[in-house]
Amino acid sequence: MRATRMYFPTLREVPTEAEMDNHKLLLRGGFIRKVSSGIYDYLPLGYKVIKKIENILREELDKQGALEILMPALVTADLYKETGRWDLDVLFKLKDRKDAEYAIGFTHEEIVTDIIRKDVKSYKELPINLYQIQTKGRDEQRPRGGLLRTREFIMMDAYSFDKDWEGLDISYDKMYKAFARTFERCGISAKAVSADSGAIGGKDNQEFMLITDQGEDTIVVCPKCGYAANNEKCEVGERHKSPKEDPKDLELVPTPNAKTIEQVASFLKISPKKLVKTLIFKGKKGVYAFLIGGDRELNESKAARVVGEKSVKPADFDIVEKVTGAPVGFAGPVGKLQVDKVIADNDIKNMINFVVGGNKEDHHYINVNLNKDFTPDAFEDIVIARKGDGCAFCDGTLTEEKGMEVGHIFKLGTVYSEGMDAKFLDDDGKEKPFIMGCYGMGVSRMPASIVESSHDKDGIIWPISIAPFEAVVTLVNQNDEKQCQFATRLYEELTLAGVDVLLDEREERPGVKFKDADLWGIPIQIVVGKGVSENIVEICLRRDKIKENINIEKATEYVLKKKRMLLNELNEKANKY
Template sequence: MRASNMFSPTLREVPADAEIISHKLLLRAGFIRKVSAGIYDYLPLGYKVLGKIQNILREELARQGAQEILMPALVSGDLYKETGRWDLDVLFKLKDRKNADYAIGFTHEEVVTDIVRRDVRSYRQLPLNLYQIQTKGRDEARPRAGLVRGREFIMMDAYSFDSSWEDLDRSYHKMFIAFGRTFRRCGIAPQVVDADSGAIGGKENQEYMVICDSGEDTILLCPQCGYSANAEKCEIAHRDHPSSEEPVPMERVATPGARTIEQVASFLKISPKKLVKTLIYEHEGKVYAFLIRGDRELNESKAARAAGVKSLEMAEPDTVQRVTGAETGFAGPVGLGRVDRLIADNEIRNMVNYAAGGCETDVHIINVNTGRDFPEPEYADLRIAVKGDPCPRCHGKLQTEKGMEVGHIFKLGTLYSDKMNAGFLAEDGSENPFIMGCYGMGVSRLMSAIIEVSNDKDGMILPVSVAPFEVSVILVNPADETQCAMATRLYEELSLAGADVLLDDRDERPGVKFKDNDLWGIPIQVVVGKGAAEGKAELSLRRDKQRKESVPIDGASAAVLDLRGRLYEELSLRAGEVR
């Protein structure tokens, strides 16, 4: 490709609404352009990067036996209704002229299960792994950060169908390998963390998190044993630290207008750590009360698991009034009315003489003691993990990092096959539901993630495998016949050898060309300038601009191809580490 023929409108100023570095660089480099909130055009260079990512992904999926299909972006509402996902607020919904319901697909579990239930009859047709790479839609409440959280995005979603849990384990591991190798060939090594299933549902699942300052998710890591999980899933070990404090009689205290933890702690002149908050939730007519230390946050996913329900809703004020006898903000375990379950965080076990709501408006109780002043509750791990919490696997302490999710793999089991009556005839003649897995990778988000961890003040520093070009030959002065002949020769030799080369032959100042090539992140740069008079060009790597090598024109192509090969070998070795 000659840059003089290339459409890549660069920007010198950062758009005001660009928040994170990848968003800024994608816009500045002319890779994308904003259409509306969360929706973008992909211009030639950006689309080329996406294509290279997709090609790597296809190669790795093929290695594991997955087969590519393409499902409709417009999905019949009937399919989502079969599984109860029609009412999710992330769906873009519409009706056709016959008033039939449709939605823009955001994941395709229902569609692929429908395909398989119609055409797979026997265990002999299993295992089966189908995937697609497709543009999807999600009605994000707050699109942000460019391609990281958009309303339209490109995703690879794969689905495995097996006849047993043991076979699912094998399918899951194959996809684990495919994902790990794909990421490493793209130049990144995300942290694999235990995760919550969210709207998709299912059992065991893991997320791939790229550690970066702009990450939206908090992940917890143990530096001692390597345990890792996202904040929604992270377990916290319970370690008994009995208090030496002796229990004293409890006392009711008037706390007019003090509803929040901060207000109550200030009024009572105590630390929030000496407070216990009582949170009232509901689910399908049942009421649940959860006790947690005042400075902690309830993990609603953990609370739902402890209660044995799929989800929980914060109780309405009239429900709170009914079970506590007080307005919202004064609930407590002492005098609490009938609730279906009272569950306390493990941390409450070690608390003595704490303060809690008095189940009376404008009243709190101090010196409360569990078991003495109210019946012993159930105990569970209920809180959101934070830095310094004890690791659930060893004696270490958890550390926190910010992460950007680029992939998610699930063991769905029979969650969807049961709901959709999708099954097969087993070897013994019995009818069994498919054992499913699903595997998602954000392709457009992955482009952003790569840039987030591969950049400097001058622009992107892209891996050779996904850069828009592997090599740029920068012609300093197109009017100089010697330079022009040398640059053209080098460009043609490299192209014939199979390299992906850009010849920057634009009639622009040299400084503009250097800045643009750095901005685009092209990994190998060859400058043909004044040295051409002596038959030499200047070779450098984008990631190490300080090291420049003068090479004779007769050996320049070989030097570039050798360097290119070494860059690919680095990525291949990293991919080979995935087990």
């Protein structure tokens, strides 16, 4: 490609709308443009990167036996209504001229299950694994980070259908391999961590996380046994033990104007660790009290799971007043508490003489003790894991890292097939629901993740596999005949040799061209300048900028060698899977 025929509107100034480096660089380099909140144009350079990522992904998925399809982006409401997902607030909904309802697909479990239930009747036809690469819509509350969290995005979603759980394990492992290899080939070192299944539901699942300080997710890791999980999911092992002391007598004490944990602790002159929060939550089936340490946060997913609800949310003021007999802020488990279940975090088991709300305005109970003053219905792990907690699988101590989600794979099981009555006839003559897995990769967020983890002050450093161009030939002086001749010759030779090369022959100052080549992050840079008088061109890699003078006769061969080396580095990492 000749730069004079290319469209790449670069910006010298850092756009004010962008906070994260990847967003700034993708805007500055002319890869993307914002259309409206969370909605972007992919310009030629940006779309080239995306297409290269898609092609690597296709190769890896096809290798694992997955089959590419394309489902509609416009999904009829009936399908989402079958599983209750029509009510999710992330859906973009619309009506046609006959008032029929639709949503823009945000993930396609229902649609693909509908395909399979219509035509697949026998175990003999299984397993089947279908995938698509498609634009999706999600009405995100807070789009951010440029391409990282958008309202319209390109996603690869795959769905496996097996006759039994063993089959699902095999399908899942194949997809794990396809994902891990794709990330490595795209230059992303992603860590697979256990994750919460959130709104999709299901059993085991793992997120692929790019570890970076800029990540929006917290990953909790055990350095000892290697356990890694999203903090939303992370199981917490043995906690800190309270020092031994003798149980004292329960006492209701006034705590005027003390509402927050800090205020109560400072009023009572005790450590916040002595306080137990009683949180009143509501689900579809009932109202619950969750007891957690004053310095901890409730993990709503864990909490919902232990009470058998899909989700729970804080109860409204009137419900809190009704079940505790006091205004919000004074709930406690001692005495009258009209809830369906009282669940205490495992931490509470070890506590002695602690403080809880008094179920009375401006009052707290002090010297509360288990079994003597109240007994919860159960002790469970219901808090968000954090640094310093014990590992649930060994005697290690958990640490935290920041990560960016780039993929997510689930063992769905029968959540959708049962919900949508999708069954097949097994070899024992019985009808059974399909055992499903689903696998998602955020294709359009991958360039953002890659740039975030691979850039310097001058611009992007693309891995060669997905760079918008593998090499750039920069013509220093477009009015110098010999330089023109050399640059054109190299450009043609490289193109013939299969290198995706850009010839920068624009009427620009050399400084501008060099700056752009760095900003665009093209991995192999060839400069055709004054050296031509001695048949020399200058070649360097974007990542280290170590320049080598190469004879024009050997230049193509040299570039090919560098290209193979860069690709091999990525492939070697992928081949570990």
